[in-house]
Amino acid sequence: MELYDLTIHQAHELLARREISSVELTQALLDRIAAVDEKVKAYLCVLEEAALADAAAADRRRAEGEDHPLLGIPLAVKDVLTTRGIETTCGSRMLENFKPTFDATAIIKLRDAGAVLMGKTNTDEFAMGSTTENSAFFTTHNPWDLSRVPGGSSGGSAAATAAGECIAAIGSDTGGSIRQPASFCGVAGLKPTYGRVSRHGLVAFASSLDQVGALGKDVTDCALLLQTMAGHDPMDSTSAELPVPDYREGMDRSVAGIKLGVPREYFREGMQPEVEQAVRQALDVYESLGAELVDISMPHTDYCLSTYYVLAPAEASANLARFDGIRYGYSAPDAQDIWETYRKTRAEGFGPEVKRRIMLGTYALSTGYYDAYYLKAQKVRTLIKQDFDRAYAQVDALVAPTVPLTAFRIGEKIDDLLQLYLVDILTLSTNLAGICGVSIPCGMANGLPIGMQVLGNAYQEATVLRVAYAYEQATDWHLRRPPL
Amino acid sequence: MEFEAIIGVEVHAQILTKSKMFCRCSADVAHAAPNTHTCPICLGMPGTLPVINQAAVEATVLTGMALNCTIPSFSKFDRKNYHYPDLPKGYQVSQYDYPLTKDGYLDVQVNGETRRLRIRRVHLEEDTARLVHEGDTSLIDFNRSSLPLMEIVSEADMRSAEDTYAYLVKLRQILRYLGVSTGNMEEGAMRCEANISVRPVGMEEYGTKVEVKNLNSFRSVRLAIAYEIERQIGVLEEGGEIQQVTMGWDEAGLRTVFQRSKEFAEDYRYFPEPDLPPLEIDQALRESIAARLPELPDAKRERCVMVYGIRSEDARLLCEDRATAGFFERAVEAASERVSAQTVANWIVGEVFRLLGESGQGIDQIKMQPEDLAALLDMLAGGTINATVAKEVLEEMFTSGQAPDVIVERRGLRQINDQEALSAAVRTALDDNPGPVAQYLAGKEQVLGFLIGQVMRATRGQANVQIVTELLRAELEKRR
Ligand SMILES: [Zn+2]
Numbered sequence: 001m002e003l004y005d006l007t008i009h010q011a012h013e014l015l016a017r018r019e020i021s022s023v024e025l026t027q028a029l030l031d032r033i034a035a036v037d038e039k040v041k042a043y044l045c046v047l048e049e050a051a052l053a054d055a056a057a058a059d060r061r062r063a064e065g066e067d068h069p070l071l072g073i074p075l076a077v078k079d080v081l082t083t084r085g086i087e088t089t090c091g092s093r094m095l096e097n098f099k100p101t102f103d104a105t106a107i108i109k110l111r112d113a114g115a116v117l118m119g120k121t122n123t124d125e126f127a128m129g130s131t132t133e134n135s136a137f138f139t140t141h142n143p144w145d146l147s148r149v150p151g152g153s154s155g156g157s158a159a160a161t162a163a164g165e166c167i168a169a170i171g172s173d174t175g176g177s178i179r180q181p182a183s184f185c186g187v188a189g190l191k192p193t194y195g196r197v198s199r200h201g202l203v204a205f206a207s208s209l210d211q212v213g214a215l216g217k218d219v220t221d222c223a224l225l226l227q228t229m230a231g232h233d234p235m236d237s238t239s240a241e242l243p244v245p246d247y248r249e250g251m252d253r254s255v256a257g258i259k260l261g262v263p264r265e266y267f268r269e270g271m272q273p274e275v276e277q278a279v280r281q282a283l284d285v286y287e288s289l290g291a292e293l294v295d296i297s298m299p300h301t302d303y304c305l306s307t308y309y310v311l312a313p314a315e316a317s318a319n320l321a322r323f324d325g326i327r328y329g330y331s332a333p334d335a336q337d338i339w340e341t342y343r344k345t346r347a348e349g350f351g352p353e354v355k356r357r358i359m360l361g362t363y364a365l366s367t368g369y370y371d372a373y374y375l376k377a378q379k380v381r382t383l384i385k386q387d388f389d390r391a392y393a394q395v396d397a398l399v400a401p402t403v404p405l406t407a408f409r410i411g412e413k414i415d416d417l418l419q420l421y422l423v424d425i426l427t428l429s430t431n432l433a434g435i436c437g438v439s440i441p442c443g444m445a446n447g448l449p450i451g452m453q454v455l456g457n458a459y460q461e462a463t464v465l466r467v468a469y470a471y472e473q474a475t476d477w478h479l480r481r482p483p484l
Numbered sequence: 485m486e487f488e489a490i491i492g493v494e495v496h497a498q499i500l501t502k503s504k505m506f507c508r509c510s511a512d513v514a515h516a517a518p519n520t521h522t523c524p525i526c527l528g529m530p531g532t533l534p535v536i537n538q539a540a541v542e543a544t545v546l547t548g549m550a551l552n553c554t555i556p557s558f559s560k561f562d563r564k565n566y567h568y569p570d571l572p573k574g575y576q577v578s579q580y581d582y583p584l585t586k587d588g589y590l591d592v593q594v595n596g597e598t599r600r601l602r603i604r605r606v607h608l609e610e611d612t613a614r615l616v617h618e619g620d621t622s623l624i625d626f627n628r629s630s631l632p633l634m635e636i637v638s639e640a641d642m643r644s645a646e647d648t649y650a651y652l653v654k655l656r657q658i659l660r661y662l663g664v665s666t667g668n669m670e671e672g673a674m675r676c677e678a679n680i681s682v683r684p685v686g687m688e689e690y691g692t693k694v695e696v697k698n699l700n701s702f703r704s705v706r707l708a709i710a711y712e713i714e715r716q717i718g719v720l721e722e723g724g725e726i727q728q729v730t731m732g733w734d735e736a737g738l739r740t741v742f743q744r745s746k747e748f749a750e751d752y753r754y755f756p757e758p759d760l761p762p763l764e765i766d767q768a769l770r771e772s773i774a775a776r777l778p779e780l781p782d783a784k785r786e787r788c789v790m791v792y793g794i795r796s797e798d799a800r801l802l803c804e805d806r807a808t809a810g811f812f813e814r815a816v817e818a819a820s821e822r823v824s825a826q827t828v829a830n831w832i833v834g835e836v837f838r839l840l841g842e843s844g845q846g847i848d849q850i851k852m853q854p855e856d857l858a859a860l861l862d863m864l865a866g867g868t869i870n871a872t873v874a875k876e877v878l879e880e881m882f883t884s885g886q887a888p889d890v891i892v893e894r895r896g897l898r899q900i901n902d903q904e905a906l907s908a909a910v911r912t913a914l915d916d917n918p919g920p921v922a923q924y925l926a927g928k929e930q931v932l933g934f935l936i937g938q939v940m941r942a943t944r945g946q947a948n949v950q951i952v953t954e955l956l957r958a959e960l961e962k963r964r
Contacts (some may be wrong), residue, residue, distance in 0.1 A: 082531040095530070102524055104531060203530040207758035236533050237760055299616055318563050322528045323573020327623075342567055365565070365753035374755060 002163035003028035005481060008073050008221040011167055015062065015072050022062070022072025025167075026055035026116050029074045033118070033165045036484050041140050042150075042160035044079050045087055046119040054116040061114055071114030071225045076166035078157045079120035080127050081107055081212070082201040090133040090203050091123040091153075094323045094349035104201020105236065106170060106212045106229045114229045118166050121156025125351045127177055127205045128319065129153050130423045131410070134353045139410055142184060143482035146446055148407040151181030151423075153387035154215065158185040161215045162482055168216040168225060174205050175308055176402075176427025178213045179439035183402035183451025186441045186480060188468070189215045190222035191427075193458045194434035197226070198233030204319040206312035207238075209431040218478045219469045222438060223247040226461060245462055253468040256290025261395035265301035266426050271404035278443030278450040279401045285474050286399065291467075294395050298387040301429065304381050305421060308428040310364045310377035316354075317361030323349060341359045385433040390458040397467050401426055402439040402451035427453070436461050438468045441477040449477075486685045487720065489713040491648050491678055492640035495655060496633050497665040498611065498673040499543045504532030505610040505632040514671065518616075518625040526630035528572030533759050536561075540632035541584065543664040544608045545765060545773050547634060548585025550658050550780060551603050555765055559584045560964060561608075561757040566750055569624055570612040578635075580754040583607035590658075591782070592650040601651050602639035603954065609633050634665070640679065640690075645709040652705060657781055661806045666880065669701050678709055679725070682716045691716070692726040696740055697732045712740045784809055792816060792825035801833050807848040815854035815861075822865040823858060831861060835875060839882045843909040851885025852878075860888035868901070872945055873897045901948045903955070906939070909947065910955045914940040916964065925964055932956065 003025055006014070014020045033046055051074065058072035077083065080090050084099035085184055089095045103111065111117070130138040132155035140155045142148040143163040143412035150159040154171030158181035161169045170179040173191035182189025190213045197212040204210060214225035230244045262283060267276055283293055325331035325345030332344030348357070364373035389396060412421040430437045436456050443450040456464035472478050501511050501856045507525035525532040545555055562580035588603040613629035615622050636655065642648045656667035656674060665929045667674045676699045681691035696712055716726055731740040779787070781803050788799040788809070802812045807934055815827045836857070840847060860881065864874045869892060877891050884891075892898055900906060913935055914921050920931040932953070 088530070090530070098530075100524075100529065100531065102531075200533050201531040204759075235535065237535055238533075238758075312753060317753075318565050318573075318575045319753070321565060321567065322530065322572060324567060324574060326568075326569050327527065327572065328529070338569060362753065365755055367751045367753075370753075370755075 002032075002164065004032040005217075006167060006215045008069060008168050008224050011073055012069050012071075016067060020060040022055035022074075022116060025072065026051050026074050026118070028160055029118060029164075029166060032163075036143075036163055037165060039141060039146055039361065039484070040143050040159050040163045040165065041138050042121050042156045042163060042165050043076070043119045044089060044091070044122050044137060044156065047086065047117055050086075051116050051118050055219065058114045058116060065367065067115070068113045070110060070228055071311055072116060074116040074118045074167050075110065076118050076121045076157055076160045076169040077107065078123050078154050078169070078171045080123055080172050080203045080205075081170065081205065083107055083117070083120065086117075087120065088203070089120070089126045089137070090127070091132075091137065092350065092354070093136045093279065096136075096330065098329050100201075104212075105198035105233045107201060109229050110170070110225075115228075121154070121169060122162050123156055124153035125354050126316070127153040127172055127174055127210075128316070128353050128357055130180060130420060131413075132156060132349055133410065133414055136351055137445075141410070142407045142448075143484055145407065145433060147409055148448070148484065149184065149410050151184035151403070151407065153177040153181075154189075155181045155184075156459060157215050158182050158187055158189065161185065161187045161217060163319055163484055164481070168214065168221045170225065170229075171213055171215050172202055172205075173213050173427075173431065174209045174212050174312060175431050176424040179402050179427050179430075179437060179451070179453055180424060182215055182439045183441075183453075184407040186449030186451075186477070186482070187215055188219050188222050188438060188440045188463075188478065189213065190226060190438045190461070191430060191436060192226055192230065192461055193240075193436040194431070196436070196459065196461065197229045198231075198236040198239045200233055200235035204315075206315040207319060208315060209308075209312055210433070211431070212343050219438065219440060219465055219472050220248065222467050223251060234315045239457070242459060247465055250462065251466050251469045252473070253466055255286065255467055258291045258397070258467065259294055260286055260291050260467065261294050261296035261391050261398040262298045263301070263391070263398055263400050265298050266400035268425070269405055272406060272445065274443070274445035275401050275404060275450050277407065278445070279399070279452045282442040282452050282471060282475075283399060284468075285471060289470055289474060296391050296395065296398065298391065298429070300380065300384045300387050304384060304428045305434060307377045307380045307384065307432060308424075309340070309360065309421065310373045311381065311432075313357040313361030314364045314374050315361065317358045317365065320350075320354065320358055325349070339479070356378055376470040378422060384429055388429070388433045388435055388457070395465055396456075397460070398455040400453055400455065402453040403427070406445050406448040406450055430455055434458060436464055438464050440468045440472060441480070442471070442475070443477060444480070449480075485721070487682045487684050489709075489716075490640045490681045490683065490690055491642035491644075491709060493638050493642070493648060493651065493679070494677045495636040495652070496675040497636065497659055497667060499608075499632040499634055499664055500666065501537055501539045501541050501543065501632055502613065503537055504630045505537050505540055505608075506630050509630075511631055513627040513631065516627055517554040518623070518627060521627040522629070524574070527626055528574075528629075529793060532789055534577060534757075536760060536763070537632060538803055540608060541763060542769075542773050543632075543662070544584045544606060544634050545770070546662055546776060547636070547664055548588060548606045549657065549774060549777055550662055551585075551588040551590055551606060551636070553585035553588030553603060553606060553727045555585050555770055557765055557769075558582060558762060559765065560762040561760045563757050565753045568612070569622065570629075571616050572626065576610060576612065577757055577760070578609035579607035590651060590654055592647070592654045594644075594646050594650045597682045599647060599650070601641045601647065604637045604639050606634055606636045607732055609635060641918065645706045645713070648678065648709050649702060649706045652702060657804070661778055661780060662804075672700075675699075676705055678705070678712075680709060680712045680716070682713060682720065691720075692728050694726060694728070695730045695746070696733060697730060697743065700733075700735070704733050707738060708740055711738065715740060765942050776808065788812075792829075794826050794829045798826070798829040798833055801837075802829060805847075807846065811820070811847050811854045815858045818855040818858035820858070820862045820865070825849070827865075828858065828859055831857065831878075835878055836882075839879065843882075850882060852881045853885070854880055856887050863888055863892065867899055867901065867948065868892070869897060869948070870899050870949060897946055899948050900943050900946050901951060903951065906943075906947055906951055907955055907959070909939050909942050910952065913942060914956075914959060921960065921963065
């Protein structure tokens with residue numbers, strides 16, 4: 001097995017036994033990046049020197065007797081998390097060459113644990129998109145089929161993980177932006193409960209939906225990353241003041257007797273047959289493991305898309321107002337006055353999808369439309385949350401497809417916005433309800449991975465990880481690697 | 485036709501806190517060099533999140549309580565969206581539909597009459613940065629960005645410039661009593677905007693409202709409102725129509741001038757701030773804040789008259805601010821039986837105020853302790869020193885902070901009551917001034933004053949004037 005194919009826990013074992021050093025591991029990954037990233041294009045920037053320095057520092061810490069599951073582990077970070085002194089572009093021209101003065105809280109925690117930061121990964125501009133095609137710089141390619149999208153917006157992190165360009169990666173999920181690319185790239189992707197991981201340093205897209213999460217080659221890696229990043233942060237008033245459980249403890253407990261809900265509305269008409277088939281087979285696996293399957297109805301599922309596309313743009317329209325060309329980032333060079341500076345900077349600095357969402361959101365908040373759009377959407381959001389509350393009164397977790405289809409070709413849906421928005425139809429509800437979920441591979445169709453998601457109630461990450469882990473142990477989809 | 489004016493005011497008051505509204509930057513920016521009190525949060529850098537300053541919340545609730553407002557248990561922050569270079573996030577975190585406090589009032593005295601002026605709400609928000617225009621460039625100082633600001637919105641209950649003036653003066657006094665703001669208009673710590681309309685007396689409908697900004701002092705508030713009322717009446721009397729506009733006060737020209745039309749009102753697209761959880765003011769917090777509510781000026785003044793029996797006008801002067809009232813009360817508490825509260829009041833309102841005025845200090849900045857003033861007045865009442873010396877000693881106490889007995893001893897200023905010593909001084913004075921003595925004996929008794937002065941000079945002002953006078957008369961009689 002190649003070093004770059006290792007999981008966090010496998011690499012940790014070798015590091016702990018001193019069979020390899022972090023510098024060797026990091027070098028192996030840098031070599032891998034050099035070999036394949038030209039094709040995959042997962043990274044916006046690779047921190048070659050800094051990564052080796054981080055690795056050397058981790059090796060010293062280990063030599064001094066320190067240990068941590070992430071000590072010396074090379075990770076990739078989605079370029080929407082601020083990194084001190086390191087370019088943080090959010091995939092936008094607006095922030096090309098922008099270097100923040102502080103690290104995101106999640107980054108600080110990972111660095112404290114001794115993780116090695118390999119680089120910043122590609123994303124749809126300001127995390128708005130499902131393919132990375134909205135990145136201002138380039139599109140990332142799916143390692144399983146380079147002509148296809150990796151999903152998004154954390155497409156760079158998912159592709160890097162699948163392609164062995166990092167051991168694991170950090171992403172952000174506002175409407176499926178971790179789980180959906182994880183599904184397309186055949187890796188595990190965890191979206192924690194809103195409030196579980198600090199958003200401080202996560203450049204905001206939609207503040208009430210955004211959450212930092214993990215992408216790994218298996219469920220255990222997601223658990224390890226969450227363990228390190230989770231917890232209250234005084235810098236984020238929406239982070240929960242709840243104790244962080246030991247996520248690996250009890251993860252290997254049997255799922256016999258556990259109740260798994262199967263939401264009827266998530267098996268949609270028009271979904272790719274292989275996807276439905278794979279997820280149904282996964283449900284059989286759960287039954288064979290002793291889990292009880294419960295048919296569940298989530299009646300407001302159809303309203304998720306429209307609710308999301310009112311609320312997320314509304315919040316984004318305010319969050320992105322700060323990019324005005326005055327203090328940092330892109331500034332239109334030839335503007336005559338302040339109003340022209342605003343107009344030109346924003347016209348030239350933002351891509352079409354970002355502008356579309358800013359306009360949608362601005363409209364939804366305008367006098368005369370607020371009640372009909374924003375307020376109505378907030379009410380529907382409550383109904384969607386109540387669907388989940390009712391479900392979790394009956395079951396321990398829900399199991400459903402992550403995306404109704406497998407990865408499509410680059411450019412295939414770029415002109416059909418509604419088709420593209422439908423890609424996220426099964427993941428948006430998790431964010432609207434503020435709950436947690438993990439996507440894991442559960443099959444292949446025409447050489448492309450299929451994903452299913454396990455959704456749990458708020459702060460029930462341990463349950464979600466345990467259910468996903470049980471499936472992983474019973475199958476070997478997570479062991480497959482793309483033929484690069 | 486007779487007209488009446490309808491006036492409502494919005495006051496923004498900077499809240500005195502250690503740190504800013506949503507970050508840990510020091511809020512003590514008054515004399516700081518530009519952009520020295522900033523951090524990624526108050527600069528609106530990407531990835532930053534606000535964290536509520538609890539002290540600012542409590543100061544706002546305290547103010548609401550002092551202004552007789554109700555304190556709802558639920559409150560929240562909202563984003564007010566607009567673009568301007570002094571607003572780094574492109575939105576201001578403010579409060580829209582659930583302010584921290586609402587529905588209060590303030591009683592003010594106008595022309596000897598008590599007027600109850602209602603307050604719609606007191607809410608909390610963050611300040612903007614400060615723009616400095618230099619030639620054709622503009623510079624931004626972010627020190628002020630995100631300082632905590634209270635917005636106090638009145639109902640349109642005021643009917644004249646005097647009403648409004650009285651309201652603002654009283655409001656500032658209360659803010660200062662509470663210690664929540666300096667209320668200094670000239671420094672921008674208290675800013676005021678007035679909405680003014682006029683209508684014929686007896687008409688129910690309101691006239692068209694004009695907003696007047698740029699009121700940078702109490703004086704300009706009074707002048708601007710009076711001017712604007714007259715302007716509007718003039719327009720109506722000539723058959724014209726009032727336009728809904730924003731006017732600015734032109735301090736030099738003493739008139740209101742057109743700033744901009746309100747025809748295309750900006751749409752602020754308020755929505756709940758998703759980065760902050762709602763504020764919950766529970767019973768326990770409400771009680772703990774209420775316990776911090778000090779005695780307010782009206783109540784204090786009444787008590788001073790009732791308990792200490794001082795003149796009402798003196799009580800008003802002493803209760804103007806909390807520090808002076810505190811100084812007075814401490815001095816009265818420390819004073820001996822033979823020093824009346826009115827005497828203490830007289831000395832503070834007279835001598836101490838004079839010294840404060842000359843030195844430009846506040847009463848809470850001086851070294852002199854109220855207990856020492858009480859001791860000084862006791863020495864005066866007991867005859868240890870006379871009034872002239874007491875004033876002199878007070879001046880030294882004021883600057884050095886030394887106790888009066890120390891000063892009196894060191895400088896040997898004790899009053900001379902000793903009959904023998906004074907008799908000798910009197911005889912010497914008479915011997916040295918045969919002319920005036922002769923005049924006195926010839927019936928010109930006014931020269932007695934001159935002779936007293938001679939004795940006082942000889943005793944360096946320390947002689948007991950009463951005794952000296954008696955001795956002089958007796959000695960003069962002997963020489964008749
Ligand atoms: Zn700051």
